[in-house]
Amino acid sequence: MSFAIRVRGVALITALLITALVGSVAASLSWDNALDVRRTMVMLYRDQAIQVAVGSEGWVRSILQDDLANSTSDHLGEIWATEIPGLPIDAEAVQGEIYGKIEDLQGRFNINNLLDANGEIDQPFFEQYERLLEALDLDVRLAGVTADWLDADQIERIPDGAEDPLYSGLTPAYRTANRPIASVTELAALDGMDRESFAILSPHVTALPERTPINVNTATVAVLQSLGPNIRQTDAEGLVSLREDGGFTDYAGVFAPLVEPALQQWISESTNFFQLKAVVQIDTVRISLFTVLYRDQGGSGVTMISRSLGTI
Template identity: 55%
Template sequence: MKNRALNRGVALITAMLITALATVVAANLAWDNALDIRRTTVQLSYEQAKQVGFGAENWVATILRQDLEDSDTDNLQEIWAVQLPGLPIDGGELTGSITDLQGRFNINNLLTPDGKVDEPSKLQFQRLLQSLGLDPEIAGLAIDWLDQDLEPSFPKGAEDSIYTSLVPAYRTANQRICNVTELGALQGMTAEQMALLSPHVTALPGRTAINVNTATPAVLQSLGENISVPDVERLLVDRENGGFVDVKTAFSTLVTPEVLNSLDTSTSYFQLKVVVRIGTVHFTLYSLLQRGPMGNITPILRSFGTT
């Protein structure tokens, strides 16, 4: 009798243990399953958002191609310059904007094609820094970052001898840059300084002209030593209705002949920013688009983000 009761007790405990184990295993399986479903959903949404982003890039290419057929100049009253309002898509929405990058100062203009310092561009960059309340000597640091030699600019420059002594140590690019965020690595450059500078600078392949129809107010002021804030305000009003058509008429009394030759009324480089939201997934596509003389659009640099 005693043995039978003991056996029943053991059987009961074993049954309870098995039930408890089965419950734990089932709960784990359900948890893993839920995570798998979540992961797959996010991955699918991300891929879908990416494809929507590329679709938007294609759409923008059509807009820019058409723009070239319709007009000889590029200005802020044109269709491409209008911020796209939120557009509903399956499971989310799409927003986007196009920026004319030739409305900014091209950092790569600091060097001539043969790698020497381009003095008029250096002076212009110094004026731009000054008008933004930044140290004009940042120009020397930027030139050292780009130029091939390891001789620091005077009076303020920095080459590998400075950067390799930092923690962590790094080296100068010593070549033209393809992303202005590289300027964040310049000696002493802070995030606050970068935030002030970023909207007014760009890094485009080779030397490029500045489009006076889309140039930011600070870039307009940097074009000449004697351009005042009221001059900039007048220029902004003058370009409100379709922009300048003739650069010479509008700028010959304000800038030097060298700068005048570097101005234009149209552009070849645009930056597209597309933000796609599908469910809880946010996908951002930045695409640098080059528009050729026949209207062919080539994406030459893409970067992705999740904010």
């Protein structure tokens, strides 16, 4: 082979190599570009979905306001309690779907009721909480552990307490709140609260910024049972069927013989605290917004108390 032919051969291979290299760089650039575009779109859709979900709060506020104007009690037959089926979002820039529901948070046991005005554990509510745990087949020891989490002191309740010495020995270490809780998700940090127990308990409890009565028109079976030591599950189920047609006509009369005397003033047929759960789907992006709303019975409107994205 002559020198000239060998040189031409090398030049050809070099040219082929360069073409292949440029090709692979171009492919990688266009792949990165496609990913960037997709990432930006997802961020944009997420922002839009959050805006739509927050916007739905205004709609819910007017539903709750209208309800207050038209009724003195709150029950599960009312408009606010109807689950909203998927509604299309059909604007020029956004297309998707929103669905949601409003829940009465006073149909649940308010964990912060455990603390009295002095920040100490209030025995009638503590016993009510124990009855709730019992009705749900959960470990009653959790009542003492929750009480220690909330009360201001560092003295472990006997036999069921847990204060900082226990939690600070865990990995990772943490400390008790020693104050009212802001979210029921705090309960997941309690000693002895496993995932299953939390899943069973969480639909029946709430954490509100003030002490609240139970709305017997919306309370769950287990929460109704917690109101007195002699309310069996079948009794509570009977009460639920009694209220089916627009709530109790005389709730005070029905519950007077059933409810623990100290809790008599802590039952009601109306509600101030509601929770909106809005789920918005745009393209492949789906977000859930949980908003706690306070409706003033005096008619001064509905205010947003807290918002949480993705979790209660």
